[in-house]
Amino acid sequence: MTLRVIQWATGGVGQAAIGQILLHPDLELVGCWVHSAEKAGKDVGEILGGDPIGVVATNSIEEILALEADCVLYSPLMPNPKEVAAILKSGKNVVTPLGWFWPTEQERSRMEPHCLEGGVTLHGTGIDPGGATEQQPLFFSGLSSAITYVRGEEYSDIRTYNAPDVVRHIMGFGGTPEEAMSGPMLALLSNGFHQSVQMCLDTLGFADAEIRATREVAVATAPIDSPIGVIEPGQVAAQQFAWEAFIGETKVVRVAVNWLMGDEHLDPPWVFGPEGKRFEVEVKGDPDCLVMIHGWHPSSVAAGLERNPGIVVTAAHCVNSIPYVCAAEPGILTFVDLPVVAGRAHPDLAR
Ligand SMILES: NC(=O)c1ccc[n+]([C@@H]2O[C@H](COP(=O)([O-])OP(=O)(O)OC[C@H]3O[C@@H](n4cnc5c(N)ncnc54)[C@H](OP(=O)(O)O)[C@@H]3O)[C@@H](O)[C@H]2O)c1
Known part of the structure; x- marks a missing residue:
């Protein structure tokens, strides 16, 4: 079964994640929230500088919350816990590089009720934090x-x-x-x-x-x-x-x-x-x-400014965790709760 994914924000992490979602055999991109007014209403493929892919970006949070989807990959500039709570309550799992890697009891008690209300999971992951540092x-x-x-x-x-x-x-x-x-x-x-x-x-x-x-x-x-x-x-x-x-x-x-x-x-x-x-x-x-x-580092300063592998790794860790997070019990789950998160074969080599 294909999982329906929404990308939240199209900065470095968001753009890398969209490319990876399109290549992932278990995932389908169904929506995209953008902060910039000039990106709203554009096809996501065009935002990435390529051909249209049939998914139009919106800057309306209401539209995103109303969309039927399994998971939101939440990667805006700064975390907004109220937004995350609304996404969870709307019944969508959330994967994010912005926090909840190992929440304190206080953070857990604030956010976990929203997970339980929506019957979904919140998972923080990335490169550091969310990878090499724990x-x-x-x-x-x-x-x-x-x-x-x-x-x-x-x-x-x-x-x-x-x-x-x-x-x-x-x-x-x-x-x-x-x-x-x-x-x-x-x-x-x-x-x-x-x-x-x-x-x-x-x-x-x-x-x-x-x-x-x-x-x-x-x-x-x-x-x-x-x-x-x-x-x-x-x-x-x-x-x-x-x-x-x-x-x-x-x-x-x-x-x-x-x-x-x-x-x-x-x-x-x-x-x-x-x-x-x-x-x-x-x-x-x-x-x-x-x-x-x-x-995980670019070959040169110019290459890094063009496409930084550290950002690509961050996006991949988020994207690859989506099937595991969607299959998990509701709540805030960390690496120690989830199975090993694996990537997937390139479409040319997949069965
Ligand atoms: N844990 C990790 O290992 C790790 C690694 C890398 C990054 N991160 C975090 O991931 C987040 C995204 O990183 P990034 O490299 O993609 O950043 P970025 O390139 O600066 O993109 C952030 C995006 O957020 C949106 N945005 C801009 N201003 C905003 C505002 N005032 N309110 C809400 N959204 C706004 C924009 O989306 P639109 O362009 O769509 O309008 C922007 O492109 C950052 O918080 C960063 O610290 C974590």
């Missing part, structure tokens, strides 16, 4: 015993992130270290990454741990060309955000992102090293294991 450390922990530490860490060239306003004004790149350190980014990121750390702590069964968040910056030592303009010497050109859980002084979980404007002119002299841009997943136990993930 799902994959937990997955690989299953191949070791007596776990003492898990880690999920991203090393990326932030010049490939095609959101210049966010990079400059919210992340604080190109400003002074003082401006960046006092900016909102650590708090904004903490909501998601705190859930990643807590999911690892709770699932692995670590004793009560204290989670500490840190932010460090590196400045340019020479002018650096970037999509937000030239980063001048002394301005912020790299940042590291980390969330670490300690039992006493023993570190048991680390989740971190390292975002560099290249690695040639930085003070401190942070570098990607021989492994280059990557995601790392590490487990210490019996035995230890270290996993390097390549391929």
